[in-house]
Structure formats: C-alpha cells, structure tokens
Amino acid sequence: MSTIVECPPGRVCSAFGVDEGELEPFCGLGWRTGKLTLLPVTDSEQALWLAKSLDDVSLPDLRIARPARATDGRQVVGGWMALRALDGEPAGTEASTVDDLVLVSVKLHQALEHLPRPHFISKRDDVLARADRMAWGEDEVDLDDSSCTRWFDLLLGAAKPVLLKDQVVHASLYRSVLFYTDAAPAVVDFRPFFRPPEWSAALVVVDAIADGTADIDVMERWEHIPAWRQMLLRAVLFRLAAGALDPGADEQTLEKLRHAASTVSRYV
Numbered sequence: 001m002s003t004i005v006e007c008p009p010g011r012v013c014s015a016f017g018v019d020e021g022e023l024e025p026f027c028g029l030g031w032r033t034g035k036l037t038l039l040p041v042t043d044s045e046q047a048l049w050l051a052k053s054l055d056d057v058s059l060p061d062l063r064i065a066r067p068a069r070a071t072d073g074r075q076v077v078g079g080w081m082a083l084r085a086l087d088g089e090p091a092g093t094e095a096s097t098v099d100d101l102v103l104v105s106v107k108l109h110q111a112l113e114h115l116p117r118p119h120f121i122s123k124r125d126d127v128l129a130r131a132d133r134m135a136w137g138e139d140e141v142d143l144d145d146s147s148c149t150r151w152f153d154l155l156l157g158a159a160k161p162v163l164l165k166d167q168v169v170h171a172s173l174y175r176s177v178l179f180y181t182d183a184a185p186a187v188v189d190f191r192p193f194f195r196p197p198e199w200s201a202a203l204v205v206v207d208a209i210a211d212g213t214a215d216i217d218v219m220e221r222w223e224h225i226p227a228w229r230q231m232l233l234r235a236v237l238f239r240l241a242a243g244a245l246d247p248g249a250d251e252q253t254l255e256k257l258r259h260a261a262s263t264v265s266r267y268v
Contacts, residue, residue, distance in 0.1 A: 059111045064108075130245060137159065
C-alpha cells in the first residue's frame with residue numbers, strides 16, 4: 001500500500017536551501033524538488049554511513065543518488081537527509097522489467113563488494129532487522145499465529161546452509177530504482193544489510209512476485225545464480241517474518257506475501 005511521507009518542516013527545507021512550496025511527493029519515500037530529494041532519517045548512524053560510503057562508490061552503467069550537505073555542512077538536519085537529484089527523462093513503469101532490476105542488483109553489488117560491514121547492522125532491532133535474523137536462523141522465531149507465520153514455519157524447514165560471501169547489500173531494490181529514456185538507471189534509496197549479493201537479487205524477484213509482476217518463469221531464468229533456490233527461500237522468509245512482525249501490515253499486503261510464499265514453494 002502506497003503512503004505519503006509527511007512533508008519536511010520549513011527549517012529543514014531552509015537548511016538544505018530548498019523552497020518548501022516546490023516540494024512534491026517522491027515514490028512514497030520522501031519529497032523532492034528539481035535539485036534535491038529529502039528523505040526522513042530513522043537511524044542517524046546509518047544515514048551518516050550512507051553519506052560517507054555511497055559518495056565514493058563508482059558505478060559503471062548505473063547511477064546512485066549522492067548525498068548533499070546542508071548549508072552549514074551537516075548531512076542530517078532535524079531527522080532528514082538530502083540526496084542530489086539525477087538528470088534524465090524518467091521512463092514509464094512499463095519500460096523496465098524484473099530482469100532489468102536483477103541486472104541492476106548484480107552491477108550494484110559488484111561495486112559495493114569492497115565496503116566493510118557497517119557497525120550499526122548488529123545494533124538494529126527494528127522489524128526488518130529482526131525479520132532478517134529470523135530468516136537466516138540467527139534469532140529465535142517468536143511470531144503470532146497467522147497465515148504468514150504458518151508459511152514461514154513451513155518453508156523454514158527447507159532452509160539449508162549456504163557457502164556464499166556476505167557483503168553490504170541493498171534490501172529494497174524493487175522499489176528503489178528509476179529508469180530513464182536518456183540516461184543510466186538510478187538507485188534512489190538504500191537500505192543496507194550484510195548478506196550475500198545473490199540474496200538481494202532474489203529479494204527483487206520475490207518482491208516482484210508479491211506485486212504480481214513476476215512468476216516462476218522469472219525464477220527459472222536466473223537459476224544460474226549460485227544457491228539461487230536457497231536465496232529465494234531466504235528472501236521470502238524475510239518478507240514473511242516482516243509481515244508477521246509488522247502490526248501495520250494490512251490484509252492486502254499479507255495476501256501478497258502469501259501469494260509470494262506459495263509461488264516460491266512450488267519452485268524451491
């Protein structure tokens with residue numbers, strides 16, 4: 001379900017040199033003008049890490065929205081950070097496919113391979129952090145009885161250890177990439193986790209299945225990716241746990257997760 005983030009206060013706009021009257025909602029993530037995109041910050045340590053780490057990443061055939069500083073040099077002001085807007089004519093949603101997003105994932109994570117593990121990863125205890133640990137068997141599963149929980153328990157039994165290298169990965173690429181008619185694709189938001197890059201690619205596919213834009217055929221096309229079936233399994237476990245833990249998840253969201261679980265279960 002799409003949401004609109006509350007507009008940043010005037011003092012934040014002033015700090016980043018933004019005209020409050022020109023702000024427009026941006027992809028349910030934040031607000032933007034022609035020059036900057038303002039995003040709410042829930043974890044200051046993570047936001048500062050993003051500002052420092054992403055500014056040095058080189059991305060061939062791909063772009064990433066770079067952090068911008070406020071007029072006084074700060075990177076986070078009043079719970080908000082800013083990213084520089086990217087040039088280009090946005091393409092329609094029909095211009096890209098799930099396969100395009102998986103390719104973006106592959107390119108992005110090749111560029112991120114050198115980044116060290118962020119210290120804040122182990123300290124996070126929000127819904128997604130807990131769901132991540134549950135999906136990888138690192139945290140005790142304690143979920144209320146629900147259809148998502150039953151699917152989680154059923155699929156967890158098929159999980160097996162994998163020998164893949166962990167690195168900084170993006171855990172929400174499906175809704176964080178913009179495609180352009182006259183420029184390279186752009187990553188416009190970043191949710192860092194520390195897992196195999198193959199998992200991030202699988203997460204793109206699972207999110208697309210939940211959204212109704214992919215099916216088993218897409219999973220089959222990418223089965224050359226190492227430990228692919230296990231990565232799909234971990235990805236859907238992650239989303240199921242998050243859905244079961246999130247008190248704000250509505251029935252439509254849960255139904256999409258059940259559909260994804262059912263589809264993945266027929267493949268893995």
